[in-house]
Amino acid sequence: MIKVAQTAKExxxxxxxxxxxxxxxxxxxxxxxxxxxxxLSYDLKFDHQLQSDDKLFEDNQVKILVDKKSLLYLxxxxxxxxxxxxxxGFVFNNPNAQRTCGCGESFSL
Numbered sequence: 001m002i003k004v005a006q007t008a009k010e011x012x013x014x015x016x017x018x019x020x021x022x023x024x025x026x027x028x029x030x031x032x033x034x035x036x037x038x039x040l041s042y043d044l045k046f047d048h049q050l051q052s053d054d055k056l057f058e059d060n061q062v063k064i065l066v067d068k069k070s071l072l073y074l075x076x077x078x079x080x081x082x083x084x085x086x087x088x089g090f091v092f093n094n095p096n097a098q099r100t101c102g103c104g105e106s107f108s109l
Contacts, residue, residue, distance in 0.1 A: 002030065004060040004076055008090065012062055021031040021046045022074040027063045030079070040073065042092050072096075095109075 004012070013023040027050065031043040041052040047065060050056060056072055066074055081104040 001076065002057045002059065002066065003060040003078040004062045004064070005078055005080040006060060007083070008079045009062050011058045011083070012079075013090070016046055019046060021048070023062070025078050027065045028079075030066045030070070030074060030077075031075040040095055043070075044079075044090060 011027055012021060016023045016026060017030075027047045029043075029045050031046040032040050033043050034040060049107065051067070053068045056066045057066065064079075066081055073096060074092075074094065076095045080091045080093055082088050
């Protein structure tokens with residue numbers, strides 16, 4: 001399961017509307033790809049369609065899609081948002097990550 005903090009929900013909804021997506025119908029696609037200073041990095045984007053190999057989660061009224069390859073890396077993760085002057089933007093609080101980089105955008109297992 002992937003959870004969405006209230007601050008992330010609010011920011012996701014705002015961004016989806018700005019980019020022409022409907023937060024009530026469309027999806028947030030979360031994935032993992034090779035790269036970043038720790039070996040793996042997070043990939044976050046919006047999508048209109050559910051693919052056959054996607055796992056669908058819904059938390060805090062946000063529909064999240066995760067492809068099968070990324071699912072093992074993301075189980076138990078909470079998507080958070082930190083704004084303001086010292087904020088980092090979207091943050092993945094991933095209990096599976098053994099090491100993360102300073103920016104929080106990449107990790108290793």
